[in-house]
Amino acid sequence: MSASFTSPISSIRQVAIRVHDIDRAASFYGEALGLDEKFRAPGMAFFQCGGLRLMLTLPSAPQFDHPASILYFNVDGIEAAYAALVRRGVVFEGEPHKVAEMPDHDLWMAFFRDSEDNLMALSSEEAMVRA
Numbered sequence: 001m002s003a004s005f006t007s008p009i010s011s012i013r014q015v016a017i018r019v020h021d022i023d024r025a026a027s028f029y030g031e032a033l034g035l036d037e038k039f040r041a042p043g044m045a046f047f048q049c050g051g052l053r054l055m056l057t058l059p060s061a062p063q064f065d066h067p068a069s070i071l072y073f074n075v076d077g078i079e080a081a082y083a084a085l086v087r088r089g090v091v092f093e094g095e096p097h098k099v100a101e102m103p104d105h106d107l108w109m110a111f112f113r114d115s116e117d118n119l120m121a122l123s124s125e126e127a128m129v130r131a
Helices: 022-032 078-087
Strands: 014-018 036-041 044-049 052-057 071-074 097-101 106-113 119-126
Touching: 022 036, 022 044, 022 052, 078 106, 078 119
Parallel strands: 014 052, 071 119
Antiparallel strands: 036 044, 044 052, 097 106, 106 119
């Protein structure tokens, strides 16, 4: 790719997440994760997550009936976020763990499944702890 190319794309506005039960999924994203529900339309519910909108949607055709891409939700302090979500009934695949040591921080993650069995993750850039 040419170094002089400037992309017209500035950000991601919305991510679609396939669900099979709008009310169950909306409850999970609103109550368990604490995201702000913005509005609903037939077969869809929309939530705000920072500058990104999540669209929970029933699959409109067989080719759209597959698990979502993994969303990595940024949190400050992964242990506290993990504990808060566990108290709200979120079931994690495992405890928070360090996945990479960067020059100025450690990258930590904890994976969980939503109410529709889509794999999601918490992601946190934590202060370095070196022995």
